[in-house]
Amino acid sequence: MSLNFVGLGLHDERGLSLRGLEEARAAELVFIELYTSRLPALSLERLEQLIGKSVRVLKRSDLEEDSSETLKAMAGKRCVLLVPGDPLVNTTHTALRLEAERRGMKTGVVHAASITSAVAGATGLQSSKFGRTVSMPIPRDAPAVESPYLWIFENISKGLHTLVLLEMDLEANRYLTIAECITVLRSLEALYAKGIARPQSLAIGLARIGSEDFKVKADRLERLAHVDFGEPPHSIVFPSRLHFVEVDALKVFAHAPDDALEGYR
Amino acid sequence: MSLNFVGLGLHDERGLSLRGLEEARAAELVFIELYTSRLPALSLERLEQLIGKSVRVLKRSDLEEDSSETLKAMAGKRCVLLVPGDPLVNTTHTALRLEAERRGMKTGVVHAASITSAVAGATGLQSSKFGRTVSMPIPRDAPAVESPYLWIFENISKGLHTLVLLEMDLEANRYLTIAECITVLRSLEALYAKGIARPQSLAIGLARIGSEDFKVKADRLERLAHVDFGEPPHSIVFPSRLHFVEVDALKVFAHAPDDALEGYR
Numbered sequence: 001m002s003l004n005f006v007g008l009g010l011h012d013e014r015g016l017s018l019r020g021l022e023e024a025r026a027a028e029l030v031f032i033e034l035y036t037s038r039l040p041a042l043s044l045e046r047l048e049q050l051i052g053k054s055v056r057v058l059k060r061s062d063l064e065e066d067s068s069e070t071l072k073a074m075a076g077k078r079c080v081l082l083v084p085g086d087p088l089v090n091t092t093h094t095a096l097r098l099e100a101e102r103r104g105m106k107t108g109v110v111h112a113a114s115i116t117s118a119v120a121g122a123t124g125l126q127s128s129k130f131g132r133t134v135s136m137p138i139p140r141d142a143p144a145v146e147s148p149y150l151w152i153f154e155n156i157s158k159g160l161h162t163l164v165l166l167e168m169d170l171e172a173n174r175y176l177t178i179a180e181c182i183t184v185l186r187s188l189e190a191l192y193a194k195g196i197a198r199p200q201s202l203a204i205g206l207a208r209i210g211s212e213d214f215k216v217k218a219d220r221l222e223r224l225a226h227v228d229f230g231e232p233p234h235s236i237v238f239p240s241r242l243h244f245v246e247v248d249a250l251k252v253f254a255h256a257p258d259d260a261l262e263g264y265r
Numbered sequence: 266m267s268l269n270f271v272g273l274g275l276h277d278e279r280g281l282s283l284r285g286l287e288e289a290r291a292a293e294l295v296f297i298e299l300y301t302s303r304l305p306a307l308s309l310e311r312l313e314q315l316i317g318k319s320v321r322v323l324k325r326s327d328l329e330e331d332s333s334e335t336l337k338a339m340a341g342k343r344c345v346l347l348v349p350g351d352p353l354v355n356t357t358h359t360a361l362r363l364e365a366e367r368r369g370m371k372t373g374v375v376h377a378a379s380i381t382s383a384v385a386g387a388t389g390l391q392s393s394k395f396g397r398t399v400s401m402p403i404p405r406d407a408p409a410v411e412s413p414y415l416w417i418f419e420n421i422s423k424g425l426h427t428l429v430l431l432e433m434d435l436e437a438n439r440y441l442t443i444a445e446c447i448t449v450l451r452s453l454e455a456l457y458a459k460g461i462a463r464p465q466s467l468a469i470g471l472a473r474i475g476s477e478d479f480k481v482k483a484d485r486l487e488r489l490a491h492v493d494f495g496e497p498p499h500s501i502v503f504p505s506r507l508h509f510v511e512v513d514a515l516k517v518f519a520h521a522p523d524d525a526l527e528g529y530r
C-alpha cells in the first residue's frame with residue numbers, strides 16, 4: 001500500500017515525466033486534484049487514455065476536511081495522486097502525505113516543473129537572484145493585504161527579484177489578473193511610498209508559462225496594466241537591478257521597451 | 266530553424282516530460298550537455314533508444330568559448346538541447362539562447378523538475394518560506410567565500426529557509442560534500458559568530474533528490490557532518506523557525522531527532 005504524489009507540470013498532461021507516467025500506469029488507483037493550480041490545456045480524457053485507466057477527480061474537501069475518507073478509499077492499494085505543478089509545494093499535500101504515513105502507507109514523490117523555477121527560463125532573469133516568492137490574494141476586504149508589497153520591497157533592497165503568484169480560486173472560477181494585482185500594489189504604494197510600484201516601475205507579466213501560447217511582457221506598470229494577458233495562470237515579477245545579460249534577455253524574450261529599463265541597468 | 270531547450274529533470278532520462286520527448290523526437294538534431302549538473306542514473310544509450318536518434322554530447326567549451334561553432338552546426342535545422350534540471354536556470358543557457366535569437370533561430374523552453382522547487386517536497390518544508398537559494402563553491406583559496414554564510418543569516422533573520430546548492434565540478438570529477446560544506450560554514454561561524462552554524466544548529470542534508478535512492482536527513486550540524494550521503498548531487502537546507510506541520514514533516518521524512526528541533530519550533 002502506497003501513495004505516490006506525481007507532478008503534472010505546467011500546461012497539460014504532457015507535463016508528466018516519463019517516470020510519472022510509469023508510476024501512474026503501475027498504480028491500482030489513480031486520483032487527480034485540479035484545485036491547487038490550473039493546467040490550461042489538460043484533457044482528462046487524453047490523460048486516462050495515456051495511463052490506460054480511469055482517473056478519479058478529488059475536490060478540495062476530499063483532500064482537506066474529508067481526507068480520512070479519501071485515505072480509507074486508498075488503503076491497501078498502490079495509489080497515485082496526480083497534482084498540478086511540482087507536488088508538495090502546496091501545504092495541503094504535505095498534510096495528506098503525513099497522514100498517509102501515519103496510517104502505514106509508503107509515500108513518495110515524482111517531481112515536475114514548477115513556476116518557481118520556470119520563471120527564470122521564461123524571463124531570462126537569473127534564478128540565483130530571486131528572493132522569497134510571494135502570493136497575492138484576491139482582494140476580499142479593505143484594506144489590501146500589505147505583505148506581498150512589503151516583501152517585494154524587502155527583496156529589492158537586497159538586490160533580489162520577486163515572483164508574485166496571483167491567487168486562483170478555481171472552485172469559484174475567480175482569479176486575480178495582472179492588472180488587478182497592479183491596482184492593489186499601486187494602492188499600497190500610495191500608503192507606504194517605498195518606491196516599488198510607481199507608474200514607471202518595471203515589472204514582467206507572465207501568463208500560461210509552459211504552454212505554447214504563453215505570454216511574457218516586460219514594461220512599466222502604467223503600461224503593463226493595459227496589456228491583455230488572456231487566460232490564467234498569471235504571475236508577475238518585480239525585478240531588482242539587472243545584470244547586462246538580464247537586460248538583453250528582457251528585451252528579446254519579454255519585449256521590454258528601452259525606457260522601461262531605465263534605472264534598472 | 267529552431268533551438269528548443271528541453272529539461273531532463275533530476276535523476277535519469279525518465280525525468281523528461283512527455284512534451285520534451287515529443288520535441289526531441291521531432292527534432293533533426295539532438296544535443297545534450299551534462300556539465301551544469303549531474304543526473305545520477307542517466308544512460309545515454311537508453312536516451313538515444315527512447316528518442317530514436319543519436320544524441321551529441323556538448324562540453325562546457327562547446328557552449329561557452331566555442332558557442333559560435335556550435336550554433337553554426339545547428340543553423341538551418343530544428344534542434345533540441347537537452348539539459349539537466351530545468352533549462353535556463355543556468356546563465357550559460359540564457360547567453361546561448363540570446364545568441365541563437367540574434368542569429369534568427371526561434372528558441373523555446375520545455376520545463377522540467379528542478380531542485381529549487383523539489384526541495385520543498387523532499388523535506389516537507391513550506392515552499393513559500395524559502396528565501397534566496399545560494400551556491401557554496403568548492404574551497405579553492407583561503408579565506409572561504411563568506412556570502413553563502415551571510416545569506417543564510419539574512420534569510421533566517423527574516424524567518425526564511427535557505428537552500429544551499431553544493432558545487433560540482435564535473436569536468437574535474439570533484440564535488441563539494443555536505444560534510445565539507447559544514448566545515449566551511451563552521452569556520453565562518455568562528456569568524457562572524459551570527460549563530461547559524463553552531464554545533465547544535467539544525468540543517469537538512471539532501472542527496473540525489475528525484476532518485477529512488479535519494480537521502481534526506483535532518484540533524485544537528487555536529488552529527489550531520491558524520492552522515493554518509495553517498496554520491497552527488499548534494500545540497501543542504503538551513504531552516505528558520507518551523508511551522509508545526511514542518512516539524513512533523515522533518516520527523517517523518519527527514520528522520521529529525523527531537524533534540525535537533527529544539528529552538529526551531
